[in-house]
Amino acid sequence: xxxxxxxxxxxxxxxxxxxxxIVGVLIALCSSLFGxxxxxxxxxxxxxxxxxxxxxxMAIAAxxxxxxxxxxxxxxxxxCAILLLRTGQNTIIKGDAAIAMISVGALAFGYLIMNxxxxxxxxxxxxxxxxxxxxxxxxLTTKEVWLSVILSVVVVIFFIVYYNRIFxxxxxxxxxxxxxMKVELYNLLTAIVIAVIIVLAMNLVGSLLISALVIFPxxxxxxxFRSFKSVILFSAGISVVCALxxxxxxxxxxxxxxxxxxxxxxxxxxxxxxxxxxRN
Amino acid sequence: MAQIICRDLTLGYDNEVILTGLDxxxxxxxxxxIVGENGSGKSTxxxxxxxxxxxxxxxxxxxxxxxxxAIGYLPQxxxxxxxxxxxxxxxxxxxCQNRPGFRAFYKPEDRQKAERNMERMGIADLSKRCYRxxxxxxxxxxxxxxxxxxxxxxxxxDEPVTGLDPxxxxxxxELIRSLNEEGxxxxxxxxxxxxxxxxxxxxxxxxxxxxxxPRDEYIRSDVGKYxxxxxxxxxx
Numbered sequence: 192x193x194x195x196x197x198x199x200x201x202x203x204x205x206x207x208x209x210x211x212x213i214v215g216v217l218i219a220l221c222s223s224l225f226g227x228x229x230x231x232x233x234x235x236x237x238x239x240x241x242x243x244x245x246x247x248x249m250a251i252a253a254x255x256x257x258x259x260x261x262x263x264x265x266x267x268x269x270x271c272a273i274l275l276l277r278t279g280q281n282t283i284i285k286g287d288a289a290i291a292m293i294s295v296g297a298l299a300f301g302y303l304i305m306n307x308x309x310x311x312x313x314x315x316x317x318x319x320x321x322x323x324x325x326x327x328x329x330x331l332t333t334k335e336v337w338l339s340v341i342l343s344v345v346v347v348i349f350f351i352v353y354y355n356r357i358f359x360x361x362x363x364x365x366x367x368x369x370x371x372m373k374v375e376l377y378n379l380l381t382a383i384v385i386a387v388i389i390v391l392a393m394n395l396v397g398s399l400l401i402s403a404l405v406i407f408p409x410x411x412x413x414x415x416f417r418s419f420k421s422v423i424l425f426s427a428g429i430s431v432v433c434a435l436x437x438x439x440x441x442x443x444x445x446x447x448x449x450x451x452x453x454x455x456x457x458x459x460x461x462x463x464x465x466x467x468x469x470r471n
Numbered sequence: 472m473a474q475i476i477c478r479d480l481t482l483g484y485d486n487e488v489i490l491t492g493l494d495x496x497x498x499x500x501x502x503x504x505i506v507g508e509n510g511s512g513k514s515t516x517x518x519x520x521x522x523x524x525x526x527x528x529x530x531x532x533x534x535x536x537x538x539x540x541a542i543g544y545l546p547q548x549x550x551x552x553x554x555x556x557x558x559x560x561x562x563x564x565x566x567c568q569n570r571p572g573f574r575a576f577y578k579p580e581d582r583q584k585a586e587r588n589m590e591r592m593g594i595a596d597l598s599k600r601c602y603r604x605x606x607x608x609x610x611x612x613x614x615x616x617x618x619x620x621x622x623x624x625x626x627x628x629d630e631p632v633t634g635l636d637p638x639x640x641x642x643x644x645e646l647i648r649s650l651n652e653e654g655x656x657x658x659x660x661x662x663x664x665x666x667x668x669x670x671x672x673x674x675x676x677x678x679x680x681x682x683x684x685p686r687d688e689y690i691r692s693d694v695g696k697y698x699x700x701x702x703x704x705x706x707x
Contacts, residue, residue, distance in 0.1 A: 231551055352575045359565045362555055363546065369521045370569035370621050371540030417601030418558035 195443055202442050210336045211328045211448075212438055217343035218395045219404065219434030219452075221388045223426045224350045225381070226409030227419070228361045236287070237275060238405040240294035241389040242398035244271040246321055247297035247304075249393075253317075254308040261338065265390050271297075272386035276378055324397025324449035331394065339391055346384055353377070358419055395434075396449030404430070407456035414460075414467030433459050472499045473534050474625060474656055475520070480529035482515045488527065489515055495675050495683040499534070499624075502648075502657045504667035504674050506698070511678035513660050517629055520658070536624075540569055542658075543618035543626040547633060548610065553603060559613050560598040563589055566620030581620075588616040592646070608639035615646070626650065628659040632666075644670055664698055 202208045245268045252263035359367040368374045392401045408430035412422040437452030473496050480493040489512040518524040522539025567581035589595045592612040632640040651657045661667045674689040676682040682694045689695040
């Protein structure tokens with residue numbers, strides 16, 4: 192035990208480890224907030240679709256040699272988020288197919304572009320780390336850390352201020368519309384915020400695993416809790432705890448960060464599932 | 472006193488006209504049932520009254536202090552709601568959001584209003600329960616309480632008894648009638664024309680033949696006789 196703590200203390204001396212922990216916790220918090228809404232509105236796969244789009248955008252940014260890849264990734268992902276949530280509003284099947292189409296399309300083109308134009312000597316490694324986020328969380332620059340912190344704060348404030356409207360929109364869009372709420376505007380804002388979260392989360396778990404970060408905490412919370420507020424609070428809490436535990440395990444055991452966090456999320460879900468069943 | 476006056480409405484989407492030349496009015500305290508065959512434009516008319524679909528032509532006039540957004544709306548249940556993790560109180564409170572201007576949080580008045588309407592609907596003891604654990608009838612009461620939070624004067628109910636068993640259906644109709652007796656104007660869309668005729672004060676029948684008028688006239692009219700006979704026969 193003391194050996195583990197010693198090892199941990201040793202790693203904590205490195206600023207990049209501290210950065211990774213801070214950013215990881217913030218990302219876990221943000222991504223869990225909208226999880227319940229997406230799961231309940233049957234949009235679980237939107238995270239996956241957008242993450243693949245972000246992967247494609249990243250490939251383009253890499254090929255064009257942008258020093259700050261965010262400049263390319265963020266706008267492309269936001270536009271796709273708006274398009275996807277738009278089509279999904281009325282017809283679920285159409286939205287579903289649109290997500291599948293855009294996500295695999297972007298994935299294929301991203302890899303193709305990287306293959307054709309990349310100057311990197313370790314292409315497979317690059318692709319792997321983008322898809323599974325193996326090292327990017329540990330190589331954050333101070334600028335990226337600040338960007339993540341600011342964006343996270345904005346997301347959390349947005350969520351708190353619009354919490355009641357988000358509830359209405361999730362529970363009953365028709366009623367919200369009938370009482371004069373500007374539903375399209377709020378859907379648009381939500382789409383943009385979700386895109387921002389996805390782009391942030393890409394650093395932590397890579398683009399293939401983002402959905403897990405969004406939906407697992409919400410699904411876990413929904414096993415146990417029966418009011419919207421408690422579902423949101425618990426999913427935020429469990430998401431942060433899982434991210435922390437996952438990152439610490441990966442530091443100590445040398446496992447890849449993203450997949451370790453997701454594995455912890457899955458374990459938490461199973462625990463919640465059995466607690467929920469035992470209660471009924 | 473007139474609350475809603477519709478003049479020469481033409482309803483439809485884009486290029487497709489569903490209904491033309493619709494004239495009717497709703498007075499304070501009326502109980503109007505909108506009936507008609509499937510596809511006759513009932514839900515389009517409802518969306519038009521709610522201000523979600525603009526009429527292709529014609530006009531809707533609102534009485535004093537009323538507008539499309541000041542109508543309490545009871546929509547049909549959606550798939551999403553059936554397993555929604557939300558407490559009864561949270562849902563009823565969400566009816567308090569149609570105030571002018573932006574407010575992020577509920578005020579104490581809103582909470583009192585929600586409490587009052589939960590008591591009115593006889594669901595005060597369920598306020599902490601989860602919506603998905605309630606029976607169909609209880610869920611409808613929750614949504615009615617929410618509608619009452621958003622508007623006190625006019626309620627628009629879209630097929631409020633769909634999927635309820637006969638006993639609960641009767642309770643629901645009685646509940647709606649008691650609200651009407653308290654002075655709330657009721658506009659109800661229904662496919663159950665027998666029940667509509669029993670409770671309503673006015674009938675608006677849309678479709679190939681259009682009828683608008685008091686209930687007794689409808690029963691004597693040709694459209695009414697034909698439709699009542701057909702529907703009554705169809706249910707056996």
